[in-house]
Amino acid sequence: TLPAAFIFLGAAAQEQGTFGLGFNALPNVFAVMPGGRFFGFLWFFMLFIAAITSSLSMLQPVIAFFEEGLGLKRHASATLLGLVSALGCGFVIYFSKGMVALDTFDHWIGTMLIFVLAMIQAIIYGWFFGIEKGHEELHRGAHIRVPWFVQIMLKYVTPTYLLAIFVGFCYTDSSTYAKTLAEGGVPLMSVLFIFTILAFLLLLIHIAGKRWDKEQLGAVSQGE
DSSP states (O other): OHHHHHHHHGGGGGGOOHHHIIIIIHHHHHHHSTTHHHHHHHHHHHHHHHHHHHHHHHHHHHHHHHHHHHOOOHHHHHHHHHHHHHHHHHHHHHTOGGGHHHHHHHHIIIIIIHHHHHHHHHHIIIIIIIHHHHHHHHTTTOSSOOOTHHHHIIIIIHHHHHHHHHHHHHHHHHHHHHHHHHTOSHHHHHHHHHHHHHHHHHHHHHHHHHHHHHHHHHHHHHHO
16 A cells, blocks of 8 residues: 555655545556456455454444443443444534545544553553563463563563654644644544543543442452
8 A cells, every 4th residue: 555655646645644545545556457446346345344343343342341331231332332433423424525524533543542542551561560460461371471571572662662653753743733723623623522532431431440449349348
């Protein structure tokens, strides 16, 4: 995808998101190659399958959280998640002109927030959970031994590497995105929508945490 993007789009390829690369660059490739229609069909069909399977893999942990954290039944969990997903889809469809909303979602969720999440997870694992405890959990019931240097990488190299990339990105591109958001319109509304959903999920996590603490206290009381 990347070589094709630079061949057909030139320097403008760096301004394309993942959506633009897949749907703007590759159709140009299929248009000039032998059997382009057939390979184009295969490409977009596999892209569709990948999107469906990725969506299911991302949605299932949320349903499990609703069931275990909030005590909801399967149907109620799927309905609640379906409503939240429908809101997001409806927002993108309503502001579909120029694909601004979709591009904003793709950047902030598919690029920025997933990267921030990886950085936070690496820091929590290496510096709060602890690599000693992590090494022990990793080998609980395992048949393959993982070298100790992997834990050193997870504690020192991975967080430092991710943090350096994040700081570099903020230094080079933050002013551009700040200017875009300052202009208001669909990009700003998209970001506000994302953080509204994030605040809603954090509230549910807080409620689930209180519920778990209450259940643990009840279990301890019964044990006594």
